[in-house]
Amino acid sequence: MMRKLLAFLPLFVLLLAAGPVASAQELLAEVQVTTQNVTITDPTIVTQMQNDIRTFLNSRSWTNGTYRPEERIRLRVFIGITGIPQNGTYNSTMRLISTRPVYGTGYETNVISVVDRNFNFNYSPQNPLDFSPNSFVSNLSSLLGYYAYMVIGIDRDTFSRLGGTPYYELARNVVNYSANQSSTSEPDEGWRGTNSRERHFLLDNITDPQFESFRTGLYAYYRQGLDLFVEKPDEARASVMTALTGIQKAAVTRPGTLFTRAFFDAKSDEIANIFRTSQDQRLKQQLVTMLTEVDPGNSAKYQTVLK
Structure with missing residues (x-):
């Protein structure tokens, strides 16, 4: 399903000039990872983490649709590392903003802006991020996959009536297996919906029939x-x-x-x-x-x- 965007941006023009693309990924994400009152002995780890997350979001095909380069969803992701309980384990917050061009203009408007106030994950530069839509691999990849589906779903809702439903169901798969997994050292209450600001609650909100309007x-x-x-x-x-x-x-x-x-x-x-x-x-x-x-x-x- 193609995203019907006609407001091209200079960056997209450059991408097109590079040659025809048979298929493209859905997201065009910028990622920034920062540290907040924590000390990391090797700062290159933060740079590598930032690059790995950006590559993970941008290089993966999240749906079966075909997106041309100029149709990709622009996304900004800000991750702040707030603690390092042990080597290779990180406590963090995240803010995520997606935008959408307005037809016939050079104007971009925000579509979703959400904050994930507390999540933890394991990361090693030697281990590439991997993801499965149907089984738990790691907390970081599950978190990024969940928000990728949410962003795509809300974007589709702006282009067709209730068009985001299939992508919310994919996000629900991630919530369910992440909440039920027990074979990792990355327990995360944000998957369980115990707080009104957590991921489970956000998904329940957007898919509630009372919220259809x-x-x-x-x-x-x-x-x-x-x-x-x-x-x-x-x-x-x-x-x-x-x-x-x-x-x-x-x-x-x-x-x-x-x-x-x-x-x-x-x-x-x-x-x-x-x-x-x-x-x-x-x-x-x-x-x-x-x-x-x-x-x-x-x-x-x-x-x-x-x-």
């Missing part, structure tokens, strides 16, 4: 909204309004979910910019009233739409 809202917001804005701004605003209504419904049905909170934190400025130039005062007032209720923390931004 959030996912269909993603399609309306991106594919039927932002992608049409240059050519048909009024129609695009109407679609974005439909999307926000669906996302509001999900927020009311499932209050406090991380996905809705993250959506509005990432999109409040963008939403205000979309509607600020509208000539439809009734639509603008409707928007501000709705979002002030569902996203009060950003109400000052929405009020600027009326000025």
Whole structure:
């Protein structure tokens, strides 16, 4: 399944100039590994870890689809090492941000921004990262595989209605075998869903039928909204309004979910910019009233739409 992206970036042009590619991987990730208040005797290990993670994400085919170089999902991964309990074992945090180009523009918009606050893994530069979609290999490869599927799933949701479902199921496989594995020295409670901010909980949120209006809202917001804005701004605003209504419904049905909170934190400025130039005062007032209720923390931004 090809990702229908038409907003090419200079980097993609360079990739295309290198020659035709029969098939390509789904992700184009930048990876940064840093240390936080820890001492590593050999700093080249951090560099090697960073390179290995980037290669792991970018060189693997995560699905059966065919992605051209310009269609790959741009991804930034920031891993902070917070502790080294023993040689070769690392405690870490991770922030992950994926973006999506908007059709007909040079603008890229964030699609997902998540933080994994605590995970541990074993790593040795001598052992290449390996992964299986159906069995546990290592905690680091399981973590990266899980987020790869989540990123692809949410990206597909922006291009087709509920298009991410197959990839969420692949992510669930990773959660299940990682939570149940017992043959490793890498126990990780983040797989077990004991905390509302953990991986298990995130996946349950996005696949809950009560949350479907959030996912269909993603399609309306991106594919039927932002992608049409240059050519048909009024129609695009109407679609974005439909999307926000669906996302509001999900927020009311499932209050406090991380996905809705993250959506509005990432999109409040963008939403205000979309509607600020509208000539439809009734639509603008409707928007501000709705979002002030569902996203009060950003109400000052929405009020600027009326000025």
